[in-house]
Amino acid sequence: MRPFDYERPWNIDAALATVRDTPGAMYLGGGTNLIDLMRLGVLAPELLVDVSRLPFDRIEETGDGGLVIGAAVRTADLATHLGVRRRYPVLAQAALSVGSGQIRNMGTVAGNLLQRTRCAYFSDISKPCNKREPGSGCPAMEGVHRNLAIVGYSPSCVATHPSDLAVALAALDAVVRVEGAAGPRRLPITGLYRDPGDDPRRDTVLEHADLITGIEVPPTGAERSRYRKVCDRTSFAFAVVSVAVVLEVTGGVVRECRVAFGGVAPKPWRAERAEEALYGADATEENFARAARTEPAGARPLRDNAYKVPLVRNLLTRTLTELATEGR
């Protein structure tokens, strides 16, 4: 690991200024992904600015029934919060599906959103990777891509984004609070991530010194929500595919429906076509299956990952049906 300096500023202005003035600086949260990537030689910051003890470690209830989740809240604490468990089961379930108990104690909410892809070529510095070394090529396109993207990718990068929380937050229409050189701004969670295009180096639209300070989760009228994740093993694994659903059914009719997929794209993927098909429709398994068949819209599976298309459709149908019948 390359030597680096370490600073722990006690307020946000000092953190922003320190990173702004040091081109090789990176923020440090829980470190579960960053420290590993530094050890692997994938990342080599010259300065770590530790923001894990800044006062963004609380979950606040807003007057309108929503939540503001501090960026430095640990994943375990998000999953334990009673308001999250009662009003946003999809978010609590996504948090509980992250890593292991140790990872959930360490990792922060903002760090979960900003973690890097687990594409094996990205973390192997002996192989080319456009995300790591622009212009070096993407061996995954012709190589091992069983667990990579089926939609939203580009010829230069077929990596998926591994976050569980981002998928649940996408279905909840969450907004990311960012502090930067130009002052504070707010980004819808799906707008945080950028398409890889011909420059897959950056996963997000954040600029060098930009710092996520919190996540706004608006109130949802829908009582029912759920996160379902399919993995290669039962626990402590990244999603092969995942589905986050927020559903409101009244009198047998779908009144509200928001759906996001994980494990299929370089970003949490909103299934807007399925949502449109379901608004006002009878809440029947047949209708759920029909809506699921419209997704993932624009999918272009690679040689070895076409299985993800029926997998994510079936997972969506099953999740909608369970939510409509079980009510929670």
Added chain:
Amino acid sequence: MTDELHSARVRTRTVRLTVNGVPHHIRVDTRATLLDTLRERLGLTGAKKGCDHGECGTCTVLVGGRRVYSCLTLTVAVDGAEVTTVEGLAGDGGPHPLQRAFVEHRAVQCGYCAPGQLCAAVAVLAEAEAGMPSAVTPDLSAPPALDPAEIRERMSGNLCRCGCYGRIAVAIAEVAR
């Protein structure tokens, strides 16, 4: 690349740690993980280096009472913390109840994972006591009960190459009762 590795100046920081009740004031390389500091600087070789990537769990220790992977924890980032390793689990009255149960149920074969399993198990009992749910908790709004399925899910961050999972789960269940 070698030139680049050696051109950057090594940085050190002074940190305060209380490990198993003993205060330490030491200067460490900023790159030192908590695992390396415990093993190489403080002579506490209970926590083991297995994968060194946060995937196997044998480096598990408690920081401020919470279980973490010490291989992914920078020592500088836990300045001021109270750390408990497997060496600190036993009290004046002898081994920790979980240590007794591991021995009684022969939950240890080669033993390499045991320090991490024990520290994780101590945290699992505390987390359940505090009402923290898990991915298999049926009702997220109710307090969880540590049944076998719960124990297995909550212990999934610790691997055992000998495959002693069944015995480990039984030992934890006995103490959880």
